Amino acid sequence: xxxxxxxxxxxxxxxxxxxxxxxxxxxxxxxxxxxxxxxxxxxxxxxxxxxxxxxxxxxxxxxxxxxxxxxxxxxxxxxxxxxxxxxxxxxxxxxxxxxxxxxxxxxxxxxxxxxxxxxxxxxxxxxxxxxxxxxxxxxxxxxxxxxxxxxxxxxxxxxxxxxxxxxxxxxxxxxxxxxxxxxxxxxxxxxxxxxxxxxxxxxxxxxxxxxxxxxxxxxxxxxxxxxxxxxxxxxxxxx
Amino acid sequence: xxxxxxxxxxxxxxxxxxxxxxxxxxxxxxxxxxxxxxxxxxxxxxxxxxxxxxxxxxxxxxxxxxxxxxxxxxxxxxxxxxxxxxxxxxxxxxxxxxxxxxxxxxxxxxxxxxxxxxxxxxxxxxxxxxxxxxxxxxxxxxxxxxxxxxxxxxxxxxxxxxxxxxxxxxxxxxxxxxxxxxxxxxxxxxxxxxxxxxxxxxxxxxxxxxxxxxxxxxxxxxxxxxxxxxxxxxxxxxxxxxxxxxxxxxxxxxxxxxxxxxxxxxxxxxxxxxxxxxxxxxxxxxxxxxxxxxxxxxxxxxxxxxxx
Numbered sequence: 203x204x205x206x207x208x209x210x211x212x213x214x215x216x217x218x219x220x221x222x223x224x225x226x227x228x229x230x231x232x233x234x235x236x237x238x239x240x241x242x243x244x245x246x247x248x249x250x251x252x253x254x255x256x257x258x259x260x261x262x263x264x265x266x267x268x269x270x271x272x273x274x275x276x277x278x279x280x281x282x283x284x285x286x287x288x289x290x291x292x293x294x295x296x297x298x299x300x301x302x303x304x305x306x307x308x309x310x311x312x313x314x315x316x317x318x319x320x321x322x323x324x325x326x327x328x329x330x331x332x333x334x335x336x337x338x339x340x341x342x343x344x345x346x347x348x349x350x351x352x353x354x355x356x357x358x359x360x361x362x363x364x365x366x367x368x369x370x371x372x373x374x375x376x377x378x379x380x381x382x383x384x385x386x387x388x389x390x391x392x393x394x395x396x397x398x399x400x401x402x403x404x405x406x407x408x409x410x411x412x413x414x415x416x417x418x419x420x421x422x423x424x425x426x427x428x429x430x431x432x433x434x435x436x437x438x439x440x441x
Numbered sequence: 442x443x444x445x446x447x448x449x450x451x452x453x454x455x456x457x458x459x460x461x462x463x464x465x466x467x468x469x470x471x472x473x474x475x476x477x478x479x480x481x482x483x484x485x486x487x488x489x490x491x492x493x494x495x496x497x498x499x500x501x502x503x504x505x506x507x508x509x510x511x512x513x514x515x516x517x518x519x520x521x522x523x524x525x526x527x528x529x530x531x532x533x534x535x536x537x538x539x540x541x542x543x544x545x546x547x548x549x550x551x552x553x554x555x556x557x558x559x560x561x562x563x564x565x566x567x568x569x570x571x572x573x574x575x576x577x578x579x580x581x582x583x584x585x586x587x588x589x590x591x592x593x594x595x596x597x598x599x600x601x602x603x604x605x606x607x608x609x610x611x612x613x614x615x616x617x618x619x620x621x622x623x624x625x626x627x628x629x630x631x632x633x634x635x636x637x638x639x640x641x642x643x644x645x646x647x648x649x650x651x652x653x654x655x656x657x658x659x660x661x662x663x664x665x666x667x668x669x670x671x672x673x674x675x676x677x678x679x680x681x682x683x684x685x686x687x688x689x690x691x692x693x694x695x696x697x698x699x700x701x702x703x704x705x706x707x708x709x710x711x712x713x714x715x716x717x718x719x720x721x722x723x724x725x726x727x728x729x730x731x732x733x734x735x736x737x738x739x740x741x742x743x744x745x746x747x748x749x
Contacts, residue, residue: 252727272730281731288728291660291688292746301742302732347732 203228204249204355204388209258211248218244219255220411226355231381231389233402235431241411242392243285246359249390250282251275262355281353285360287344289332295343296327302350315346318379320372338369345376358391362398377401394433399423407431444476445469452513452542455574459509467509468495470523472516484508494524501530501562509538512555517547517581522554531562540572543583552584564596571601575608582610591618593626595650603630605640606748614642622650630659631748634667643672648681648710658686662744663695674702677710687716690747
C-alpha cells in the first residue's frame with residue numbers, strides 16, 4: 203500500500219505539487235489524469251524517487267521511504283515505466299530484461315515477458331535497445347521490464363504517449379491482462395485515454411498540482427468525459 | 442610445449458581468451474622470444490630471415506581454421522618492433538587472433554609496435570581479432586603502437602575486431618586498407634582510456650574496386666584525464682559504399698577529438714559519416730536504477746554494453 207501525505211514539490215520557487223494526499227491500496231488499479239502541466243508526471247517521479255518532495259511523506263507498506271533513493275525504492279518493489287523509454291547503445295533486449303529480473307533470466311522466461319507485450323522473443327531478444335526500435339516496440343519492451351521485475355507497485359507514465367494507434371490497441375489489452383493478474387500488487391497509470399480510464403478501480407484528477415476529483419471510474423469518468431482529461435477512442439477505428 | 446610463466450599466461454588469457462594451448466596454428470611470443478609455435482597442414486608460420494617477425498602462409502581453400510599469434514611482455518624496459526605478414530590464399534575461411542598484453546611492474550617503459558600486413562586472396566573470408574591490454578603498477582609506461590595494413594583482393598571479406606579496454610598508457614594505432622572489386626571490410630573498434638592515458642586511432646580505407654564496401658565503427662570511452670583522437674577516413678575511388686562512425690562517451694575530465702572524414706573521387710561513390718560525443722545520459726542511469734542497480738552499477742552496465 204502506498205500513501206502520499208501532504209506532498210509539496212517546487213522548482214525554483216514554482217510550486218508543481220501542492221499538498222497531495224493519496225492512498226493506493228493493494229490490488230488496486232489507479233489512473234491519474236488531468237490537464238497537461240497539472241503535475242501528473244511529477245507525482246509519478248516523486249513516487250519513484252526520481253524527484254524528492256519539498257515537504258510531505260511517502261509511505262510504502264508502512265515504511266517511510268521519503269528519503270530513500272531510486273535504487274532503494276526499486277529494491278522495495280517499486281517499478282517505473284518511462285513516458286519516453288530510454289534507449290541504450292549496445293544493451294540488448296535480453297540484457298535489459300535480465301537486469302530487470304535481478305540478474306538471472308532464462309530464455310523461456312524472457313520469451314514469456316516479451317510475448318505478454320506482443321513481441322516474439324526470436325525477433326527481439328538479440329536486438330539492441332537503441333534507435334532502431336520504433337516508439338511502439340520500445341514502449342512494449344519498457345512494459346516487459348516491469349513484468350520481469352514482479353513489482354509490488356508499478357507506475358506507468360503515459361504509456362500511450364508516442365505510439366501509433368495500432369500498437370495502442372494491443373497496449374490496452376496488456377493493461378487489461380495486468381488488471382486481471384494484479385495479485386496483491388498495485389498499479390498506478392498516468393493516462394488520458396478513455397479505454398485505460400474505463401478499467402480503473404479509481405480515477406484521480408490532478409490539476410494545478412492538486413487533486414481536484416477522485417473516485418470510482420463509473421462515477422468520475424462521466425464527469426470528465428468532455429474535458430482535456432480524457433481522450434476518447436477514434437470513432438472510425440472502433441469499427 | 443609453451444614456455445610461459447604465470448604472468449604471461451594471465452596476459453595471454455586477457456588478449457587471446459586462451460587458457461590452454463589452442464587447436465590449430467599458433468605462434469606465441471614472450472619477452473621478444475619465441476615461446477611456442479604450431480603449424481598445420483594448411484597454415485605455415487615461419488620466422489623472417491632477419492628475425493624481425495613472422496610470415497603466415499594460409500593455403501588456398503583453407504576452411505574453418507584458426508591462427509593465434511599473441512605477444513606478451515612481462516619484463517620492464519623492452520622495446521620492440523615486430524613485422525608479421527599474413528598471406529591468405531583464395532577461397533579461405535579463417536579466424537586470426539592477435540593481441541598484445543604488457544605487464545610492467547618496473548620503472549622503464551615497455552613498448553611493442555606490431556606491424557601486421559594482410560594479403561587477402563580472392564573470395565576469402567577472414568575474421569581478425571586484436572586485443573590490447575596492460576597491467577602492472579610500475580612507473581614505466583605501457584606503450585603499444587600497432588600498424589595494420591590490409592590488401593583485399595576481389596570478392597574477399599574481412600571483419601576486424603580491434604579492442605583496447607584497459608591499462609595501455611599510450612597507443613598510436615594506424616590502420617590502412619585497400620579494397621578491390623566486390624571486397625567488403627567491417628571494422629569494429631572499442632577503446633577505453635583512463636588515468637592520463639592517450640590513444641590515437643587512425644583509419645584510412647580506400648575503396649578502389651567496383652562494388653567494394655567498408656563499414657568502420659569506433660566506439661570509445663574516455664575516463665578521468667585521458668585523451669582520445671579518432672581519425673576515420675574512407676576514400677571512394679569507384680562505385681562503392683562506405684560508412685564511418687565515431688561514437689564516444691566522455692567522463693570526468695576526459696577529452697575526445699573525433700574526425701570522421703570522406704573523400705569521393707567517383708560520381709557513384711556513396712559515402713556516409715557520423716560522429717557523436719556525449720556523457721552518459723542521466724535518464725539512462727535513472728532507468729537502470731529503477732531496475733534496482735546502484736548508480737555505479739548502472740554506469741558500469743552502460744559502458745560495458747557500449748563497448749561490447
